Amino acid sequence: MITWLTHAKVRLALHTLRPAADGGDGGGADGAGKPLLLLHPLAMSSPATLPPEVAAWPHAVHALDFTGHGSSTVPAGGGYTAETLMADVDTALVHLGPATLCGAGLGAYVALLIAGARPQLVRGAILRDGPGLAGGSPSPTSTVIRPPDPGATSTPDPFALAELSQDVRPPDYATAYVRQALHLSGLEHPVSVCAVARPDWLAAVVAEPGVVCSDLDAALRRYA
Amino acid sequence: MTAAQTPTTYPGARAPDRTRRVDAFGVEIAVVEWGDAEAPPVLFAHGGFDFARTFDVFAPLVADAGWRVVAWDQRGHGDSEHAALYSWESDLRDAAMVLDSTTTDAVPVVGHSKGGAMMLRLANTWPHRISRVVNLDGVPSGNRMPDLAETERTRMLDEELTGWLDHRRRVAGRQRRPGTISELGERRGLMNPRLDAAWLEYLVTVGARRDPDGWRWKIDPQLRFGGFGPWRPEWSLRSIATMACPLLAVLAGQEELLGWGTLPEDVEPYAQPGTRFEMLDDAGHFVHIEQPARVAALVLEFLA
Numbered sequence: 337m338i339t340w341l342t343h344a345k346v347r348l349a350l351h352t353l354r355p356a357a358d359g360g361d362g363g364g365a366d367g368a369g370k371p372l373l374l375l376h377p378l379a380m381s382s383p384a385t386l387p388p389e390v391a392a393w394p395h396a397v398h399a400l401d402f403t404g405h406g407s408s409t410v411p412a413g414g415g416y417t418a419e420t421l422m423a424d425v426d427t428a429l430v431h432l433g434p435a436t437l438c439g440a441g442l443g444a445y446v447a448l449l450i451a452g453a454r455p456q457l458v459r460g461a462i463l464r465d466g467p468g469l470a471g472g473s474p475s476p477t478s479t480v481i482r483p484p485d486p487g488a489t490s491t492p493d494p495f496a497l498a499e500l501s502q503d504v505r506p507p508d509y510a511t512a513y514v515r516q517a518l519h520l521s522g523l524e525h526p527v528s529v530c531a532v533a534r535p536d537w538l539a540a541v542v543a544e545p546g547v548v549c550s551d552l553d554a555a556l557r558r559y560a
Numbered sequence: 561m562t563a564a565q566t567p568t569t570y571p572g573a574r575a576p577d578r579t580r581r582v583d584a585f586g587v588e589i590a591v592v593e594w595g596d597a598e599a600p601p602v603l604f605a606h607g608g609f610d611f612a613r614t615f616d617v618f619a620p621l622v623a624d625a626g627w628r629v630v631a632w633d634q635r636g637h638g639d640s641e642h643a644a645l646y647s648w649e650s651d652l653r654d655a656a657m658v659l660d661s662t663t664t665d666a667v668p669v670v671g672h673s674k675g676g677a678m679m680l681r682l683a684n685t686w687p688h689r690i691s692r693v694v695n696l697d698g699v700p701s702g703n704r705m706p707d708l709a710e711t712e713r714t715r716m717l718d719e720e721l722t723g724w725l726d727h728r729r730r731v732a733g734r735q736r737r738p739g740t741i742s743e744l745g746e747r748r749g750l751m752n753p754r755l756d757a758a759w760l761e762y763l764v765t766v767g768a769r770r771d772p773d774g775w776r777w778k779i780d781p782q783l784r785f786g787g788f789g790p791w792r793p794e795w796s797l798r799s800i801a802t803m804a805c806p807l808l809a810v811l812a813g814q815e816e817l818l819g820w821g822t823l824p825e826d827v828e829p830y831a832q833p834g835t836r837f838e839m840l841d842d843a844g845h846f847v848h849i850e851q852p853a854r855v856a857a858l859v860l861e862f863l864a
């Protein structure tokens with residue numbers, strides 16, 4: 337089931353992969369159980385069915401298509417930033433209420449950002465390997481004025497690929513979000529890293545207090 | 561408000577001689593030009609929350625000296641299309657499309673504030689297409705980075721992030737607040753405290769649209785000043801060290817809200833031999849609006 341959400345001029349597709357036991361979204365403060373929200377890697381989209389590796393999550397499971405990906409709007413002329421995708425997730429959190437995030441690749445970086453930006457709404461961020469985990473370098477490299485792929489007719493938006501594979505990710509920018517999450521979420525371990533790859537930003541994140549490295553099963557149990 | 565009350569003139573201000581549109585991969589960019597269409601072109605880049613017509617006094621001074629001045633409204637600003645997404649990279653790409661639509665030769669560029677920082681990047685991105693850069697109080701330095709305790713930094717960043725996300729939650733379908741010409745001028749005066757009321761009201765008549773319930777700034781309500789992101793001011797300084805063409809940096813001596821407070825000694829370590837600095841001690845951030853004749857003379861001498 338797809339729920340359509342509005343983020344500024346973009347329509348976002350929120351997929352329900354497993355509904356809450358009561359048939360609702362599974363969120364809110366009513367104790368119905370925290371939903372899990374999956375965030376896909378660069379150029380990918382939400383899975384069509386519940387992935388077996390998160391099936392152990394005891395509550396509702398949802399997945400969001402980022403702007404320019406999956407069933408969400410492809411805007412004209414690019415202009416993607418990881419911060420805009422962070423606001424995509426915020427839009428989903430308005431709908432779902434407090435949720436645990438499980439992001440892979442680019443989705444892992446975005447999960448970290450929103451965990452720091454909405455520490456009351458993110459009940460744990462799980463960071464996994466996947467395309468777009470590295471992003472660009474820690475500081476700007478020579479910019480390329482990229483024309484879009486003229487053969488592209490649907491998602492993923494070629495501008496999303498071009499821009500979100502090169503976004504600058506200084507390690508101390510990433511760790512600032514870890515500190516926000518640690519100081520403001522009330523969680524002892526607001527960030528769980530299940531990724532094996534360690535680009536500079538993630539290596540710095542792993543070294544921060546409040547960040548724990550584990551396998552996915554343990555991370556899911558931590559926040560369930 | 562009657563037509564008679566609409567100030568459509570300002571001493572020295574002149575509407576562009578030509579307007580055109582450029583398609584930047586699906587986002588329509590409004591381009592304006594002053595001067596002879598056959599004259600050598602020079603690109604003018606405006607700052608954040610400004611628009612091309614803020615050059616209405618400054619640009620004619622350069623055009624009348626024999627240049628084809630080409631300026632454009634950045635996406636979401638002025639008469640350009642409101643885009644779904646905004647970023648530094650897309651602004652840079654839009655600028656490249658405007659340059660491409662103007663000439664295939666190398667051109668001099670003049671940029672104010674954010675536009676000046678963008679032109680430093682463009683000179684690094686397309687070194688073969690930029691012959692000279694004039695940067696009008698658009699060299700960020702690290703001066704404004706406050707030295708704060710961690711708890712204070714956490715609180716300030718939380719306010720930035722929450723404020724920005726809250727804005728995005730409610731911006732869909734929103735319009736800017738309507739008002740009279742003087743009300744919009746007063747509002748803009750909060751950001752431009754050194755500019756005179758007559759100029760600000762003139763800007764309303766070229767940068768706002770008249771709806772049945774009042775005037776509204778044309779700028780996309782989605783755009784908002786934000787103080788967070790991975791960007792670092794020292795990266796602009798690095799652009800100065802790596803660019804291949806001559807640079808004239810005009811710095812404002814009078815600090816104000818939108819300025820960077822950058823001093824020549826902040827930039828000099830990064831400057832290449834031949835870089836020219838002009839410190840205008842008695843001017844604020846909008847150097848070309850406060851002292852158009854003086855800044856135009858500096859630009860014309862540098863471009864000659």
